[in-house]
Each structure stands twice: as C-alpha cells, then as structure tokens.
Amino acid sequence: MPEPEPPPPAEEVAESAPTARTARYCTRCGGPLAESTACGTCAVRFSRMAVRHEDARSPLRSALWLYFATLAVLVGGGIGFGLIYGQDSATPILIVDVLSSLVTIVACIMNWGRIRDGLARVSTPRWYAGAAGMSIITFGLASGVCWLIDHFTGMVGDGYSAAFEHDGYPFIVVVLSVCVQPAVFEELAFRGVILSSLQRVMENREAVLVSALMFAFLHLSVLSIVHLAIIGLALAYLRVRTGSLYPGMLMHFCHNFLVIVVERWG
Amino acid sequence: MSQAACPHCGAMNEVGTEFCAFCGKAMPQAAGAGPRVMKGGALASSRAGQELQSDDLMKKMKSARRILLTLGILQVVLGLIVLGIGLSGAANSATNNPNAGSGLTLVGGIVAGIGLVFLGLAAWATTAPFPAAVTGLVLYVTLTVVDAIADPTAIFRGIIIKVLIIAALAKAVQAGLEHRNLRRRMQESM
Numbered sequence: 063m064p065e066p067e068p069p070p071p072a073e074e075v076a077e078s079a080p081t082a083r084t085a086r087y088c089t090r091c092g093g094p095l096a097e098s099t100a101c102g103t104c105a106v107r108f109s110r111m112a113v114r115h116e117d118a119r120s121p122l123r124s125a126l127w128l129y130f131a132t133l134a135v136l137v138g139g140g141i142g143f144g145l146i147y148g149q150d151s152a153t154p155i156l157i158v159d160v161l162s163s164l165v166t167i168v169a170c171i172m173n174w175g176r177i178r179d180g181l182a183r184v185s186t187p188r189w190y191a192g193a194a195g196m197s198i199i200t201f202g203l204a205s206g207v208c209w210l211i212d213h214f215t216g217m218v219g220d221g222y223s224a225a226f227e228h229d230g231y232p233f234i235v236v237v238l239s240v241c242v243q244p245a246v247f248e249e250l251a252f253r254g255v256i257l258s259s260l261q262r263v264m265e266n267r268e269a270v271l272v273s274a275l276m277f278a279f280l281h282l283s284v285l286s287i288v289h290l291a292i293i294g295l296a297l298a299y300l301r302v303r304t305g306s307l308y309p310g311m312l313m314h315f316c317h318n319f320l321v322i323v324v325e326r327w328g
Numbered sequence: 329m330s331q332a333a334c335p336h337c338g339a340m341n342e343v344g345t346e347f348c349a350f351c352g353k354a355m356p357q358a359a360g361a362g363p364r365v366m367k368g369g370a371l372a373s374s375r376a377g378q379e380l381q382s383d384d385l386m387k388k389m390k391s392a393r394r395i396l397l398t399l400g401i402l403q404v405v406l407g408l409i410v411l412g413i414g415l416s417g418a419a420n421s422a423t424n425n426p427n428a429g430s431g432l433t434l435v436g437g438i439v440a441g442i443g444l445v446f447l448g449l450a451a452w453a454t455t456a457p458f459p460a461a462v463t464g465l466v467l468y469v470t471l472t473v474v475d476a477i478a479d480p481t482a483i484f485r486g487i488i489i490k491v492l493i494i495a496a497l498a499k500a501v502q503a504g505l506e507h508r509n510l511r512r513r514m515q516e517s518m
Contacts, residue, residue, distance in 0.1 A: 085349035085350060086349070086350060086351075086352070087347055087348060087349055087350065087351065087352030088347060088349075088352075089341065089342075089345035089346060089347050089348075089349050091346070091347060092346070092347030092348075092352045092353065092354060122462065122501075122505075126462075126466070129466060130469070133469075133470060133473060137473055137476075137477055140477075141477060215434075260459075263458070263508070264456075264458060264459050264508075265456075268456055268458075268459040269459075271459065271463075272459045272462055272463050275463050275466070275467070276463075276466055279466060279467055279470045280470070282470070282474050284438050284441070284442070284474075287445075
C-alpha cells in the first residue's frame with residue numbers, strides 16, 4: 063500500500079503551499095485519509111486484500127503426502143515382503159502394519175497442531191455408545207455387500223484371519239493387527255491428519271466427503287469402494303460432531319472386531 | 329524518487345500516484361488514462377471488471393470439470409468395449425481359454441464403473457471443482473498403482489498416457505485451487 067510521502071523541504075514547493083504539510087488524501091483513490099493513514103474510502107479493501115489467504119497448498123500437501131506414502135508402504139511392503147515370506151504368511155501383514163503406523167506417526171508429528179484438538183477432546187459416553195451402535199450397522203452393510211458379491215460373482219475373500227492361522231499366531235495377534243492397529247492408526251491418519259488438513263482448504267462437508275473417498279480408495283478394493291466410503295463418512299461425521307478422534311476409533315475397532323469374530327465363529 | 333507537482337494545489341507528489349496526497353484531486357498520469365491493469369490478487373471494483381472476474385471463475389471451474397469429464401467418458405467407452413468383447417466370447421476363442429471372456433467382462437465392467445465415478449466427479453466439479461479434482465487425482469493414481477500390482481508388465485505399456493493423465497489431473501487441481509481462492513476473495517469483499 064503506497065504510503066503518502068512527507069512533503070519535501072519548503073524551498074522546493076510552490077509558494078502557495080505551507081511549509082509543513084501532512085498528507086490527507088489517499089493517493090490511490092483520492093479519498094480522505096483516516097487518522098491512521100489508511101485510506102478512509104478504500105482502506106477496507108486494502109486491508110482485506112492484504113490479508114494473506116493461507117496458502118492452500120500446504121494442508122493439501124500434508125494430506126496427499128500421507129495418503130501416497132501409506133499407499134507406497136502398503137503396495138511396496140505387501141509385494142516385497144510377500145515375495146520374501148510368501149503370500150500365505152502373516153509376516154508381511156505385520157511388517158506393513160508397523161511401517162504404515164510409523165508413516166502415520168511421522169505425519170501426526172508434522173501436523174501436530176491440526177490433530178492436537180482431536181486427541182485432547184474425549185467426548186461423552188453417549189457418543190461412544192452411538193459409535194458402537196453405528197459399528198453394528200456398518201458391519202451389517204459390509205457383510206451384505208460381501209454376500210452380494212459372493213452371490214453374483216462367486217468371489218469369496220480369503221478372510222482376514224487365514225494368514226495368521228497359517229502361521230500359528232494366537233487370536234490376540236489377529237485382534238491387534240486387524241482391529242486395534244487400523245482403528246488407532248487409520249483414524250489418526252484419515253480423520254486426524256487428512257480430514258483436519260482438508261478442512262483448512264475446503265468446506266467441512268467437502269472435506270468429510272473427500273477424506274471418506276480417500277479412505278475407501280486406500281483399501282485397494284474396487285468392489286468395496288461404496289461401503290467403505292459410507293463407513294468413512296460415518297467415521298468422519300463422528301470426528302466432526304464430537305471434535306474427538308476416540309469415538310471413531312471405537313467404532314472402527316468394533317466393526318473390524320465383529321468381522322473377524324463372525325468370520326471365525328459365525 | 330522523482331516528484332511531480334499537483335496541478336491543483338502545487339504540492340509535490342511522487343511520480344505515478346493517482347491522487348494528490350494533500351488536496352485529493354486527480355494527478356495527471358504519465359501513461360495516460362487507459363484500462364487499469366489488475367495485478368495479482370486485486371479484485372475488480374467496477375461492474376465490468378467484476379463480470380470479467382466472474383467469467384474467470386467460470387473458466388477455472390470448466391477447466392477442472394473438462395478434464396474429469398474427458399477422463400470419465402474415455403473410461404466408460406473403453407470399459408464398455410472391453411465388456412463387449414468379454415461378453416461376445418471372442419476372447420475365449422482367440423486365447424483358447426474359456427475363462428478369458430469372463431475375466432475381460434469383469435475388467436471392462438470395473439473400468440466402466442470407474443469411468444462413471446469420474447463422470448460423477450465432473451458433475452460435482454460444477455459446484456466444487458477443487459474437492460472433485462483432488463478426489464480425481466487421488467483415485468487415478470491409486471488405480472494406476474493397483475493396476476501395476478495386478479499386472480506389473482502393464483506399467484510400461486501406456487506409461488506416457490498415464491503420466492499425461494496424471495499431469496492433466498494435477499492441472500485440474502490447480503484450476504480448482506484458483507477457483508476456490510478467487511471465489512473466497514470475491515465472497516469476502518461482498
């Protein structure tokens with residue numbers, strides 16, 4: 063914003079001008095200046111234009127980096143360690159669990175300011191009950207989709223516990239790997255870092271939808287996209303409504319737990 | 329800094345200022361009166377300027393939407409062709425494999441389905457080009473990676489096209505970003 067120059071020394075000014083003068087008018091629009099030397103007429107426009115809109119690339123970059131880094135670990139680790147230990151072994155799964163958790167932790171540290179609130183707030187028991195209830199609905203939805211796929215194409219998944227049983231791991235390891243790890247780290251990643259980052263650059267509704275879609279895509283299962291997106295929407299809704307990451311973690315845990323329990327004993 | 333005298337009150341102002349700082353009257357412009365060039369983040373204040381800026385907004389939205397729409401149409405068409413080949417059984421006889429047809433049907437169906445998703449994103453881009461473009465970029469790169477797992481030899485087949493598509497989607501994200509920034513600034517100034 064151009065500041066009016068103070069008047070030059072008296073001898074250079076035309077004789078009608080007084081010796082010392084303060085600038086009184088905006089040089090940009092000719093409007094009268096307010097006391098603060100900001101233009102009285104267009105000062106508002108100037109101050110608004112001077113406000114720096116937060117560079118939208120930074121939160122978007124955080125979200126995309128985390129997504130693609132996790133994707134790289136899932137794919138690279140899955141293939142690489144699958145080749146080393148064999149496709150039937152659970153070891154690649156466990157290694158990828160650890161690596162992807164590390165990636166998420168790094169992202170959380172780098173985006174600490176954005177997720178701090180979500181971790182600090184604990185929400186109310188009512189919401190935890192609601193989360194558990196919602197997990198029954200999402201479990202029903204996921205099971206229904208799997209049944210439909212089986213019915214129409216005859217394709218049946220291997221089951222999440224198969225690899226662990228193959229290696230002889232006890233059930234608790236299955237719970238930790240299939241229920242606890244995704245519940246904690248996927249929530250930290252998608253509802254923590256990614257959703258919060260997207261909220262900086264989009265409307266809430268848009269951020270919720272995009273984070274849910276990214277959650278669905280990352281599971282790398284084309285036929286599951288629809289129900290995973292719905293689950294992602296539910297989890298994001300919990301995060302936005304309660305301000306806390308924990309109800310979503312509970313819902314995610316319950317959903318995955320129901321899946322493996324029914325798979326094993328259903 | 330060179331100075332110019334105000335023709336009304338005689339006070340010395342910096343060359344190039346539009347209004348005299350001491351009497352508020354218009355200073356003669358060295359370059360002459362002409363269209364004012366809007367620089368950088370400036371918002372148009374005249375009605376004509378605002379209309380131009382709205383047009384600019386529309387152009388950015390259309391740029392993002394066009395990329396998603398093109399990708400969607402291409403994939404739907406490609407998917408339906410592959411689906412058709414699979415259903416016709418031509419693949420079965422060509423490869424002497426009775427399951428080849430159903431494999432192609434499934435792949436064709438999936439590609440067409442993904443194409444429909446991109447068409448949906450293009451429709452979303454009409455009101456919200458930025459989130460739609462981001463989703464499109466993430467989806468396409470993820471699909472490329474999944475495709476690479478399923479058939480590693482396919483990575484290099486068509487890699488140029490894939491790179492071009494990813495570049496186009498990145499451009500769509502950029503257009504969406506500019507659309508968002510411009511729209512926010514216009515809303516704030518109202």
